[in-house]
Amino acid sequence: MTLSDVSLHTVSGASTVPAAPHPLGSLTMAEFTAIRDIVINADDFTDTTRFAYVGLAEPHKRDVLAWQAGTGPLPDRKARVMLLDMATGRSTDNIVSLGAGVIESTHVLDGSAGQLPILDTEFEAIAGIVNADPRWVAALAERGTTIDEVVVVPLSAGYYDLPEEIGRRIVRVLAFRQDYPTDHPWAHPVDGLCAYVDTAAGTITRLIDAATVAIPAEGGNFNDPAVQGEPLTTLKPIVISQPEGPSFAVDGEWVTWANWKFQVGFDTREGLVLRQLSFTDAGEERPIIYRASINEMLVPYGDPSPVRFWQNYFDTGEYLFGRYTNSLALGCDCVGEIKYFDAVLADELGNPFTIPNGICMHEEDVGTLWKHSDLFTGAHEVRRQRRLVISFFTTVGNYDYGFYWYLSLDGTIECEAKLTGVLFTSAYPGIAAPGSTHDAGADYPYASEVAPGLGAPYHQHLFSARLDMTVDGLANAVDEIEAVRLPMGPGNEHGNAFTMKSTRLTGEASSGRVADASVARSWHIVNTEKTNRMGRPTGYALLPEANPTLMADPQSSIAQRAEFATKHLFVTQYDPAEQYAAGDFVHQNPGGDGITTYIADDASIDGEDIVLWHTFGPTHFPRVEDWPVMPVDYAKFTLKPYGFFARNPTLNVPASEPVSHCSHGGEPESHAAHASTAPAPAAGACACAGHAAHDA
Incomplete structure (x- = not known):
């Protein structure tokens, strides 16, 4: 929808709509319309005012949990609305009460601490x-x-x-x-x-x-x-089939699958948001994450030339990458038994519009879940792993980004970013910075040559995942875990011993941590009030990839604006006002907002309601093979249960039924023929590799 497609004042008089059944439900078309009507009837609204952002103003977590527990009222539905007057530059940040039908508060930006996102x-x-x-x-x-x-x-x-x-x-x-x-x-x-x-x-x-x-x-x-070039004609079809339909159930935005339950949401700024992820264990619905999203994405470039030194993009905070979400197509973007969710947003005139099929959800077979052939008992058991995939794709200028959340049968949670699209290019060998001693005839040290005379500057993609944790409840803490080599000596006479070191993170100011693959550093989010059957805290482990953090100099402008990207992890005490790692107003922000502000009071993070801010992503030295369109590159992190369950939680996963098209190669063969050349499987066990994993 373009601005010319609609009239600015489409409805006269404010209107209200009934509250959605859940306080965290995404804003509906009717609610977006009501918000628009409330705002355009305000005294300071002009014909040149545009809506820079409209999104759900989420209630405080304690109010939502109290309502769910039956001990508190249903929280009021509110929206956050950012407005820009195109003629004067006047910028405001507003809270609109849908229940009361009024603008509840207005904050006028003076520009000294950042601007509204670019329209x-x-x-x-x-x-x-x-x-x-x-x-x-x-x-x-x-x-x-x-x-x-x-x-x-x-x-x-x-x-x-x-x-x-x-x-x-x-x-x-x-x-x-x-x-x-x-x-x-x-x-x-x-x-x-x-x-x-x-x-x-x-x-x-x-x-x-x-x-x-x-x-x-x-x-x-x-x-x-x-x-x-000539089409590749030797690839045979891969058919993804679930004859009995998918295993998940959907009620509005709420999804149940296997032992998982969660809500699917969407935001103009963050895109896909997952809320209240829980896992049913022995009949108990146990919370793990209250809210998970990619709250910021920084793409800093490393070319210091006079026309490129400033290239540092916050694709979430400056551009609102959720509004560029793709409508996904079955057979092209998504394969298999797919459930789509539409994304409903407001345009710059406040009018609601829909991105059809903005979110894709499906199941994937991803290989072996567990397997053992026992030497002594003769037992042969194998189970197939599968996962639920919730994803969306957004195009920001030249790059296309897919964000995939994976929920596995064993309680593992993963988030994977997929990067593709077209490189941002320059001339090669490039323009030397003033005072540079670079020889124009030599290889340019800040870019790759990907085609004759065409450069692609070195850069990074640094994603910030905001993980509002509720591991078995609100009383959480983070332990930094690392492997420790022990010297040969008394008690370790043969020098083979190594152990594990655990360090509790206690305050926000010292919570900035860097991953270290050399010691297998990870961070365990533990409940400080609940224990497992071994008497130890229940918990989840955050396993990072340990790629480089922000490469820019610590004194640089970008480092001041993006302190979150200088570490792989920060931990803060929950505050509903702290939503974005680089702050609320990122465009032209001089720095000192976001994480820098959040950790300044050094609040306790030991046994508290905590939020993890995890930075991950690749440092990209472009290849010739990345041109003219880039094959997908990947970056991810994993949250894995560590002492959360009493034992392997997938013992009750049934064995797969044998399927007729399994074979070891060549023409498909029957299981009868297959059995003549391979050891017989245990009763009910699957004797083949099963379906190939598929990818949306």
Whole structure:
């Protein structure tokens, strides 16, 4: 839906709607409409005011839990609404009460602590602004191109304390040549040129014309059959079939599957949100996570050239990547027995719209769950592992990101980011920074050459997962676990001994921790009031990948703005106002918000209601094989039960039924023929590998 498709004032008079049956339920179409009506009838609303963000203002956790326990009232439905006046730049952060039908509070931003997210309306105006400036036109002509041959890419500005940018909404603009309407412009960066634009004033505040370099000529149209080459014709179909249907049950946004129960939600800023994940164990519904989401995503680039040093994107806080969610298609994005959830959002006029099939849910077979062939008893037992997958994909400019949450039969929770799309490109060898001693004829040290004369700057993708934990309840703590080598000596005469060290994290200020694969460092979230049958705390282990944290210098602007990315883990005491690792207003924020503020009071995190902030993601030195479209790269973390259960919780998973199409290769063979050349399985056990795992 575009802004021209709808009228600004579609309904006169405020309206209210009945509260949703659950206080954490996603805002409905009717509620978005009611919010719009309340807001546009306010005295300070103007024809140039736009909705930058509309989302559920979640009640305090204790109020939700009290209502669920029957000891408290149903919390009021409220929404958070951010408004930008395009003519004046006036920005407000508002809380709207749906029950009362009023704006409950308004905070006016002065710009000193960040700006509202960038609107699509602002992006759409950029080409007209730069193309009207003679300096921009002349700079393109110097490079042998024109405004008619170039597309512009407006990007978030970061914060560099430039006098003319104080209190103004700024984006930075790079150009790419597009040789014909279906040409992919990422192959032709117009390098050495950058415009800084005031979106409200509609002017270029500063033009950086650092160097005139050749525009790479070779195309990058990965969907062109001539580029793709001869089709691969030897792949046979893989059929995913569940003849009796999926094993999950869905009631609105609530899902039950195997022993799992949870709510599926969606937010314009964060995208997919999972709430109140619990596991039924021996008839008891045991909570694990109250709320899980990707609350921020930082993409810092490592090229210090005059036109690229500022490239550091917060795709969640600056761009609201949930609004760019893809509508997923069966057979293309998702395969198998699929349940889709639509994503309902508000556009920049406050009108509700739907992204059909924004969230995909399905089951996957993922190999062996457990198996043993016993030497002494002759028992042969094997069980198949499966997992429930809840996912969405969003396209932010050149990159496409998929976020997949996996729930397994054994209580394991995983979150995996899948990165694909098109590299952000530059000319190669690149533009040297002022004062650089770099030899222009040598390999450029800050980018890879992925095609003739085409560079791809080194960069990182740093995702922040906000994990509001409730492991067996609210009294949680975090123990840092690591392997310890012991010296040879008394008690370890042969030098083979090693042990485990556990260190309790007690305060927010010292909770910033870095993963260390050399000692298998992990973090155990334990309940300080409940124990398992061994008398030890029940818990879950957070297992990190141990990739690098933020590579930028600690004194850099980006490090000040993204302290969360300087560590793999921070732990804070629950506060409903602390939702985002980089703070509420990330665009042009000078730093010191988010995690920096949250840990400043050094509140206790020992036996408290705690939130984990986990940073994960790859450091990307692009390959030639990543061009012209990047095969999926992966980053993930795992939450695994550690002392949470009394024993293996999957002993009761039934053996799989043999299927007729299992074989060891070649033509399909029957199980009778198969049995003639292989040991007989135990009664009821599966004798084959089963279905291939599938991926949405």
